[in-house]
Amino acid sequence: MSETAPLVWIGAAGLVAAVLQLRRAWGLPRRSAAANGIGWALMLVGAALALAGNGAWGLAVASLFGMTTAALLLAHAGWTSPKGKGRASDRKAHMLPDKGEPRRLGRRLLTFVLTIPLAFVAALLAALGVRALAGMAGWSEADGNATALLLLPLLWGILAFWLLMLPRRGAQCALLAIPAAAGFGLILVGGAI
Amino acid sequence: MTPAISKQAVQRALSGHAAIGLLASALLYLICLTGTVVVFYQEWQRIEQPDAPEMAAITPDAVQRAVAAVLASEKGKPATTHLYVHMPVDGLPRTTITTDHQAVHVDADGRIAMPEENAWSEFLLHAHYALNIPGLVGMTIVGIFGVMILALSLSGIVAHPRIFRDAFRLRARDNHGVGLADWHNRLSVWTLPFSLAIALTGSMIGLGAVGAYGLAAAFYKNDVEAAYAPIFGKEHGADASPAPLANVSAALTWLASNHPEVRPTYVILHDPQTRGQHIQLIAEHPRRLIYGETYQFGADGSYHGKVGMSDGHMGQQLAASTYNLHFGNYGGLPVKLAYILFGLALTVVVATGTSIWLGKRQRRGLHEPRLRAGWDGVIWGVPIALTLTFLARLLLGNGAPLIAIFWTLTIAIPLLAMFGRPEPRPKRLIQRLFVAALLAALIVAVTGMSMV
Incomplete structure (x- = not known):
């Protein structure tokens, strides 16, 4: 790393400072928008500088500095924390039924089918569909194909999360149908099939 | 931070978080743990076979001799379709030649030294990549677990409205589940950039084949190679009639004199000793996330251009960056150590998630x-x-x-x-x-x- 751009090191220092500032801001007795803002601004500026220095490589390296700083602060917090008497959360996750509760296997299975294969x-x-749109917009095949390969897991993860946040089956079906129909339509218009 | 999220939304996010987490828990834990251990893939190989010849570099002529020696040792067997030379790099300073039939280490003079014996490292890599399931099925399943980490990260943030505000509070000595929950939540927050990067790149790699089949079906008349070609370049047509061995040495010499700043990591010889043979050199570019650029040469060692992983389309650079970003081999030992630390943290997050759920049930009298x-x-x-x-x-x-x-x-x-x-x-x-x-x-x- 001998020829690493100075901006990467400055960006890494910015990310370290950002974590330290957030530690200070979140430890204040009252919430301070200014203190929080400084922390987040330092994080943005640090990331931008590292990116400007050596591109994605610079950003990846600098972010490791920020996370390592946080890990050290956490280790210190864990090491110095007194033995407490706090009561742990008993919030129910409704994953398995408690005694006497119905199993609702059909409902659970349907949720699985919606979130995994259908999503x-x-x-x-x-x-x-985005790949087809990219082709129609004049993007290169490489950019279009790589975007599709990136979007597949990203959209699936977002859909799986979003589906579980929706209380009604109708809304869940709509959430799946809209991107699927839009994508299929775009493929028909811009694809080879 | 107190975001305006309703109690119902928080409860639904917690239910979703638990549902995905518990469904995926055991295999996700296995994938995270093997992924952490395999960061030292190169070092494990050195431990497995400590007496293999090592060298900081190898001359182009020695590589040529080694390729010729390996092919000569396979006389009487069906001709290999590809021959790979692993060039010495900092993490694994060994020259190893792999064909369809064997893998051998060679010494600095290009003589065959011994067979490669790295079964445990390969097993470990395959356990992480594909749960040791052959074909594309295992990789796809592992890719799905990457998607699960993405969904778990999103639902975890929404399910814990104070997760950022409490990001530096670690009551490690509290009993009754408080300490366990703190470990889970704190490590999740501070490894979030790492976890998202690992999950997204891992799921891109794992689901790449499925995505490529989709692309092929929709845009390339079911030709999967054609779907990959705009990103990784296309295979040349084969001509099986015999020909003298390609001049690998000339290709390596050309690269060293025209691009002294890059370091060749692999030589790939396609269809050796046929008229259709051609050479590809994969070379690492310093301070880049891409695994390398592919430089292409004819059988006589003449330069035919590069694929464009380093300076071609943004999509090519993005696709080429997923591997190093996922495996942490873009900055030597310091980056590997950081990946071990954060990989271990992610493994602990997965492990404690189910433990927290079990603890809650126990506290409710179950x-x-x-x-x-x-x-x-x-x-x-x-x-x-x-x-x-x-x-x-x-x-x-x-x-x-x-x-x-x-x-x-x-x-x-x-x-x-x-x-x-x-x-x-x-x-x-x-x-x-x-x-x-x-x-x-x-x-x-x-x-x-x-x-x-």
Whole structure:
């Protein structure tokens, strides 16, 4: 790393300072928007400088400095924390039924089908739809294909999370149908099939 | 930070978080743990076969001699379609040639030294990449677990509205689940950039084949190679009629004189000793996340251009960056150590997630010793299985049945804990077994004991 751009080191220092500032800001007795803002601003500036210095490599290296600083602060917090008497959360996650509760296996199975296979199909169609749109917009094949390969897991993860946040089946079906239909339509217009 | 998220949304996020986490827990834990250990993939290979010849560099002429020697040793066998030369790099300063039939180390003069014996490193990599399932199925399954980490990260943030505000509070000495929850939440927050990067790149790699099939079906008349070609370049047409061996030395010499700043990591010779043969050199570019640029040469060593991973389309650079970003091999030992630290943190997050859920149920009066014992069996059984496979490799040699040993133990230990001795809680016993296995492996590795 002998020829690393100075901006990467400055960016890394910015990220370290950002974590230290956030540590200070979040430890204040009252919330301070200014103190928080300085922390987040330092993080943004640090990341931008590292990116400007050596591109994605610079950003990746600098971010490791920020995370390592946080890990050291956490280690210190864990080491110095007194033995407490705090009561742990008992919030129910509703994953398994308690005694006497119905199992609702059908409902659980349907949720699984919606979140895993169907969300995958919707994400794939949407990603391919974006690829078709990219082709129509004049993007290169490399950019279009790589975008589709990136979007497939990203959209699937977002859909899986979002589906579990929706209380009604109708809304869940709509959330899957809209990107799937849009993607399929775009493939028909801009694809080879 | 107190974001405006309703109580209902928080509760739904917690339910979703638990549902995904519990569904994925055991295999996700295994993938995270093997991923952490495999960061030292190069170092493990050196430990496995310490007497293989090492060199800081090898001359182009020595590589040419080595390629010729390896191909000569395969006379009478079906012609290899590809020949790969692993060039010496800082993490693994060895020259190794792999064909369709064998893999051998060569010395600095280009003489064949010995067969490559890195079965444990390969097993470990394959366990992480594909759960040791052959073909694309295993990789795809692992890719799905990457997607699960993405969904878990999102739901975890929404389910814990104070997660950022409390980001530096670690009540490590609290009992009754507080300490466990703090470890889980704090490590999750501070490894979030790492976890998201690992999950996204891992799922891109794992689901790449499925995505490529989709692209091929929609845009390339089911031709999968055509879907990959705009990113990674296309294969040349083959011509099987015999020809003298390609001039690998000339290609390496050209690269050294025209691009002294890059370092060749692989030589790939396609269809050697045929008229269709051609050479590709993959070379590392300093301070880049890409795994390398592919420089293409004809059989006579004449330069034919590069694919564009380093300076071509943004999509090519993005795709080429996923591997190094995922495996942490873009900055030498310091970056590897950071990846070990954060990988271990992610593994702890996965392990504590299920433990927190079990603890909550216990505090609500649900007595489930089998579930608890089974999870103890997973958390400590997987490291035991990994350590014992390593021990088997050292004692029994490169042909030890590593996959069978690993998966038998990984499945048997939790089952034994659940049904053999769920009470008193078997955690301590399994931990002791792990320490014993670790010590045994360490002693055997240091003393060089072997049964073959």
